[in-house]
Amino acid sequence: MSNVKQLREKTPETEKITINLGYVDLGRIDLLVNEGFYSNRSDFIRTAIRNQLDSHQDAVTRSIERHTMELGLRDYSRADLESLRAAGEVLHVKVVGLARIADDVTPELALATIGTITVLGALQASRDVKTALADRIR
Structure with a gap:
């Protein structure tokens, strides 16, 4: 009997960047x-x-508070967005870190519920959702 348990596949926690150095x-x-x-x-x-x-931690903290942004990982599920649509509300995404829009969110649902997206870090969403929201991504 094995005590090894299979965990769900983990999303990468890093983003690759390129820099030029002398x-x-x-x-x-x-x-x-x-x-x-x-x-x-x-x-x-x-x-x-x-x-x-x-x-620069103090400056970062003050800036996040001043701009009322969320720090870390923020997931937006289909259920979250459907609840917003039912309430007639529009979401303004402001994240420092990673914002993820679930794969089952349709472009139509995203357009109906997301007013603006400001992400300092990375935004993960389907290509169709990103295309639909292109003019709302800051």
Whole structure:
């Protein structure tokens, strides 16, 4: 009898970005990696970014509060949007992090219930929903 349980498939928690660095900066990063300070270039870059974000934490918090944004992961299900439509309400999405619109949300439902979308981070939605909401995405 096994105590291993199958978990549901996990959505990636990272977004790939591309940056351009000068050769000297890249060489200095490689030197630190070779000396064992970091496991690889990505480890160095993630650490540097986290340190900068930590140093600006108060400013980030104040800005999120000022703009009344949600921080983290925010899912919008079909049921959520159908409830909004039934109540005659329009949603204004404001997320710092990841906003996900469920795959079973139709473009028509999204258009009827989502007024604007501002996402600082990433927006995951079907291609059809993104196309329908293109003029509402800031």
